[in-house]
Each structure stands twice: as C-alpha cells, then as structure tokens.
Amino acid sequence: MTDAAYNFAYLDEQTKRMIRRAILKALAIPGCQVPFASREMPMPYGWGTGGVQLSAAVLVPEDRFKVIDQGADDTTNAVSIRKFFERTAGVATTTRTADATVIQTRHRIPETPLAEGQILVYQVPIPEPLRFLEPRETETRRMHALGDYGLMHVKLYEDIARHGHVSAAYAYPVMVEGRYVMDPSPIPKFDNPKLSGCPAIQLFGAGREQRIHALPPYTNVVSLDFEDHPFEASKPEHPCALCGATESYLDEVITDDRGTRMFVCSDTDFCTSRRDAALEAAQ
Amino acid sequence: MTPILSVRTLSKSYGPRLGCRGVSFDLWPGEVMGIVGESGSGKSTLLGCLAGHLAADAGQVIFDTRSHGPRDVLAMAEPERRALSRSEWAFVHQHARDGLRMGVSAGGNVGERLMAAGARNYGAIRGAAQDWLARVEIDPGRIDDRPSAFSGGMQQRLQIARNLVTGPRLVFMDEPTGGLDVSVQARLLDLLRGLVRDMGLSAVIVTHDLAVVRLLADRLMVMKSGEVVEQGLTDQVLDDPQHGYTQLLVSSVLAA
C-alpha cells in the first residue's frame, strides 16, 4: 500500500544517491565523520531523522525492516518509523532480529547476534565524541585529522578522579581500527563489545548535525580505557524477571507507587522469543 | 655543539602590515633568550611563528630534534609539528586560561600531554601529576580541584607544570609574569629559574618587563617595528645599549 504521492522510501533519488555516496565514504574510512546534506524529514529532530534518511537510502523493495527504540519494537518512535516506511516504501516489516535485513535502532544493539547481509542503522544525536571537551568544530576536526586524542583520555581520567571509575554508562567512546575515536551513539556500554567484529554493516546517522559515520563488517572497535582501570561492559546484576535471561541488557521498571521494581530485557524481541521457546518446550 | 634553535631571516606580514622581518638568531642548549619591545613591535608575532602558531611567510626555523637532528619546523607536516609541540616544546601563555583547560581538574590538565603521548596507566599519570604539582609549589591535595578555584599565580604555575610534564627541551613564554602581583611574579621567576637550571631548558621569553629579562634571560633581543634593532648579552644590552631605541627603552624604566 505504497502512497503513490511519494517516491520509494520518501526521499527523491538524487538525495538518496547523495546519501549513498556519503555512506560509501564513511564505510571506506571507518569511524570518520562524513558530512552530508541532511534533508528536512516529516518528523522533528531528535526523533531519528538521521537514521531515517540512512534507512531510506539503503532500503530496497525486497528488504524486511525492523525498528527498535531502546530495544523495544512497540514504543511510539519505533512504531511511527516502521509505519513511515511501510507507507512510503511498502517494504515488509518484522520484529524478529534474525528475519530483518535492515534494522533501525535508537540506543541499543539487538541481543541476537547479527549476521552478514544485515544492516544496522543507528540514530545519532551528537556524532562528535570530543564535543563536550572541545567546543570548536574546527579544532575537533583537526584533532581527528591528526589523531590528537589525548583529550579523550582526559575525560576518562576526570571520571575516575571524581567517581573512582569511568562513569560514562552510555555513548562510551571507542577507537576504530586504531585510527578514529568514535561516539557509538547513546548505546549502553554493555553493547560496546558487540560493535567490534560484527558481521553486519553498521551505519550511524545524525540528521541535525548532518554527519554519517560507519563501521564495515568485522571492524575492530576498542573501548577506550586505562591499563589499571580496564573497560567493563556492565549491566544490572539481575536475571530478566520475564524470561530469566542473565546475559541480556535489562531495563528497570517501576511497578507501583511504593517503589517496587523489576528488571526486564530491554530487547523485547529477544525476551519474547525466549518466553515463546520456553512455553513451547513446556507443552 | 649544535644550536637547539636556528632562526634564519624569518618574516611574517599581515597583508600590507608588517609583523616581523628578517629575524635571525641561534639559541644554544641551556640558553634563555629574552625578546623585548613595545606593543606592536612584532615580538609576539615572532614568538607565534617560532612556536608554529602562526605561518611565517619566509625563512627557516631549524630545531634540533631529539630523534632526527636539525629539522626545519616550517617545512614539517602539521602532525609532526604538533607532536613536537607537545613533546619537545612547551608554550606558556600570558593568560593561564589560554593555556589551561578550565573545566578539567588540575590533575587532568597536567596529565593531558602524557595521555596524548600514549600514557595509559591511570595510577602512573596521577602520580606524575602529583609530583609536578609539588614541583610548582601547589599542594598535591588539590589535584582534583579545577583551575578556576586557583589564584592567578597558582594558575600560571599549573600551566607551567602542564607544559613541563613531558620533559620538553625548549620553552616559549609569552609574558609569563604579566598581570600577576609583584610578589607573585617574584615567586614565579624564582620557580622558572630553578626549572630552567635543573632541567637544562632552553627558553625564548617575550616580555616588556626589563626586570624579568634581567633576572631570567642570558641574552636579549630588542625589537622595534618588526625588526631586531639590537641583540646581545642581557647585561650588556641593558647597561650599555647601543641603539637609540634601546637607550630610550632602558631610560624609560622607573628604577625600583
């Protein structure tokens, strides 16, 4: 039920071509921020305009599309972006990670390991990892160009000095192929290890900031740390209250006014699949 | 012996306006050279060109690098010059806030150059920072305070620690005591003298304060309208100035 008033996947072909060129450049220089002429999209900035443009540029009619927001397929943001492409591209959609060919995500990497042939599109609010340390864009660009990254460790040093450990729990900076320091978007640092050596293509789009960066399959990605304060992919020390998983990233859910809380998988597809499987096995 | 810095006919203009012209000198290891002159005489332009902050129009700045011997800094690629400026060089700004990261703790400020050079052991970096705070007479207990909580003199000393932590060989200073109280100036001068002596530093100091060069500099260069009008031993230039401008400069100073 494609809306005939729109070109396939909303954007015109010239725009998609421009974005694809930027994507190719970003893939060729893993971790490097490539500028692109971000378009106005029919949704506000901060709702994933960068990710949507990337998805529009890579989608083909045969694709099966999945959208998650904080791991969930059923939040407003995920639902509306999924609907958007159902309507403008007419592509099939799914909530199953393993079945999807293109996955657009906000703030998570799915628990189910990705495979070759899949594309993971991240929504990125601020692509510049040095932004809050050095506000001048001219200077941060030069720092990237020269690999002048002492400042990035200063940030981690400050964290340890103040809190005894690196307090950044999300958007934890990484070094890509020993060359570019990259902000992996606000995914929890629990997800950082999944960035490295991933068989799928990972694309990062920042609409407001007009930047694309990317990780081609099997890229080496290392979370920054100190020898005596090594990186740790931490998560709440609980099993999922619904499926019992101990290996997945958990959301804390407050269940009443008295502060009762439970921890459940943030990846709804992962959690549902496990529960279905358990139910099947029980029957 | 090789000069640590050889400058040859260095020139820089800002369009039609002259910055400095035809400056040449050799700085030998362990020497401290002062550059004096009034505002607009070109001394800061010269310092900027030497330190690679400004692009010179012509000339050579040959630095005796630790690993590759004498190299023309102006002909170096930017990454190489940057690496040099945070390992073998130091630059002390007049205003500490230009040379410090005001939002970063004292320890982070001192540790940055180490981390940029590849130091990845938090404990070692912190130890080095504490050691350097003590050397510039800042209580190591204040390692986690931000520079904004420090007095002007402390900020300046912190800037010096931040610069010297990687053991540079050449220090550029732009009015290092400018804007400080007289008593604070004396303390800083004493500290700088001790560091220059103990680390065997070579230094180029731009200032308009003749008392500062008298106490710190072995040699003196006097600039006027972008050109060097006189240079020589500090005592000699100040006590027996040959050029009319230098005579005017020296006689204009109020005797303390």
Next chain:
Amino acid sequence: MDGNGRMIEIAGVSKRFVLHNQGSAEIPVLAGAGFSVARGECVALTGASGAGKSTLMRMIYGNYRTDEGRIAIGGIDMAGAEPRQVIRLRREVLGHVSQFLRVVPRVPTIEVVAEPLRILGMAEAPARDRAAALLGRLNVPERLWTLSPTTFSGGEQQRVNIARGFVHPYPALLLDEPTASLDPANRAVVLDLIREAKARGCAIVGIFHDAGARAEICDREIDMTAFSPERAQ
C-alpha cells in the same frame, strides 16, 4: 690564559658612550687602556671619581661593550665573544662581587649564595654546605639564611654578595669595593678570603677606596687617570 701566566690581558681599550636621544652626544670615557694581571696577582684600579674605574670593571665583566681594543680573560676576548661564551666564562672563570645585590625577591640567602655552584651542576646538599660555611665565616647569623637578603642591612647584603662571589674558586675575580660598609672583624675576613684566592692562583682586579686594605693585599695599582681621553688627545 697565555703562557706567561697572565689571566687578564687588557690592551688598547677605548670606550665612548653615544647618546642617541640627546643629539647623538658622544661621551668619551676611556682611551688606550692597557695592563695585564697574572695568576695570583691582585691589582687595584685607582684614580678620582669619574676616571673610568667602574667603566673598565664593567667592560671586563662584559656589562659594557668594548668598542676598541682587547680584553682577554683566560684567552677569550670579551670584545668579540658570543653571549654564550661570556655566560660560560662568568659561570666558570670570572667571578664578580659588585656593590649591588641583584636577586629574585623571596629566594633564601643560602640559595642565593649556593646558586653559582648549582648552575655549575653541583648537587643541592654540597652546594648548600659550601654556602653555609662561607656565610658562617662572614658572620651572617644563621637565622637569616632562610630569609631573602633583599630585606637585609647594607653590610649584611654586602657580605652575602661576597659569599656569592667566593663560593666557587673562580680563576679570575672582579671586586668592587669589597670592604666598604664592613666592620673591622668582617673586613679582616674578607681580606683573608682575598689572600686565599690569590694563594690558589686567582687573578684579581679591584676597586678599593679603603687605602689600608689596598696596601695590605694589592700587588700593584693602576692609575686610571693615565687612560683618560683628554690626556690621550
């Protein structure tokens, strides 16, 4: 130093000041000055005030430029020497006791005195020991050693200056009124120091208004009047 043991050699030295900002007025102060000082010899410069004693001392130390002639210290000609050669000479060979104490305020006296040794690379402890010994000998009370000499009386400052000048065994020394403003006891200590320096072979040029001191320790007197420009013309 040349083969004859002459440490300081002055020959055909002239000096004039040109005041560029006062109609380029030329003030000749010295003409044709010449003498030499052997190792272990102490020479006094004499002559009325304005005869050029201090000017010549400053030229020997390198504070004033030598326009004409040759001033050689240990074989190095101050007239044509590079700044770094002069600096090295001052560190190692040529000491100077001036009438003025020029130091960074707040630096403790003991460090002011030890500094010439520290510059030569001596470790802090032995340098301070040597400085302490000299200050003790010159009767500077120990309670003052940790204070800056800028607050001291004239006599105390003078003794700090002397200690600083004698802390390293320079082969050549310039002394500008070393016994002025000293009490008899300290005057005797300073004269002893000068005698000891001579005994180890130090060549000394001095200005002494104290005729008694001059008679006691100087081997020769050079009357600067002989080098006045009026006389030369």
